[in-house]
Amino acid sequence: MNEARQAKSDGAETAALPGEHPLRRRLSDEVHARPFALLSAPERASHLALLTGEGTDADRRHLEALCTRYGVEAPEPHANHVLLDFGEFRLKWERHTEFCTYTFFRGGPLPEGDPFGESALDLVPRDWLGEMPGELLAAANLVLEPRDAPHRALDMVPEILGSGNFAAAQVSGGAAVAFMDFAIDEAGFCRIFVRDRWLKPRQAGRLVQRLLEIETYRMLALLAFPVARSEGASLTRLGERLSEITQTMTEIGALEDERRLLEEITTLSAETEKIAAQTQYRFSAARAYHALVQRRIEELREERVEGYQTFTEFVDRRLTPAMRTCEAVRDRLDTLSRRVTRAGQLLRTRVDIQVEGQNRDLLASMDRRARLQLRLQETVEGLSVAAITYYAVGLVGYAAKALKDVGVDLPVDIVTGAAIPVVAGTVWYAIRRVRRMIEKHAAAE
Known part of the structure; x- marks a missing residue:
């Protein structure tokens, strides 16, 4: 179809198009990313999921080393998934945000007796497997039995799986x-x-991929469960301490006690935020992985095999309760954070009211002192007028006596007495004017 499209394109004049967005083709190719492998029974698959963290290329370099050993072309540097044929086995490698997966495929007849007696992983170099970067989280061996194989009774399945507790379902319609x-x-x-009935190669590849991803995402989702259990005790302790602080708030009235409680709430808030920072990513990832598990099970289109639990029932009984525990701890954390915030706001309001009361009392005291100072100032001004008048009138008296001694007929006592109101009025007016000038200058500043 692509060749016909290309031929048609070559035979017609290409229309002029605007400049492309630099991400256009990459975004378009994303729809076709991570294609399913084409599988035909009999087939065996070994699946490994390793936690490698973000921002590392160690797994890519390790894959390149395997390609070099077998003389196979290595994947492109920006590739996050690739399907490689190493002759004896095939490998599908996928890079995700915090983990990577390796799925090894091996064709050929199944071993007699135990179909899991020989796995695809047996063909992979042991030294290369031992040096794989990351921590193994999920591992699964899958056997796709052909439709023409001898029929196995359902009561033989526990012996094949090695366990009597398993899920079973008719899938893919x-x-x-x-x-x-x-x-x-x-x-x-x-x-x-x-057990294959009438699977097509592409249909078989999709089914195998979904079954392996159910196990991978199930284990990834459960990573949050130990975190939820360990942090649940911490949240209980912090909640009890917050209740004690809230109760104490109703029993105290001193500003120092309220400030001490405010410091304790600040410490409590810091501990709560620390837990939130440590768990937020894990809980959010668990919710996403759980949704993927449920989505993959829906895509199986399972039908019940009488006498056995379906994949949905198995997950609902074992995985879903763990996820609900994680959600409950996450809700408790959010509730505790809001409670701490409200308690802190309430206590800060009480402290602010106490401080405002103290400031009001301080301003009232300062106002009383200012009025007292004004009265003292007025008293001092009156005494100053009297003192200046006294000395000024004395000078007038001395001047009158001097004029009388030189022959001027001047009644000294009358002149001195008449000078008193004149001098006093002049001094009082001068002091008042100076005071108004100072007040006007201070108001201007």
């Missing part, structure tokens, strides 16, 4: 029957057994 134990065997793998 009845095109296959899948069995999965969700348990780790002695080799460190969970087992998935699929």
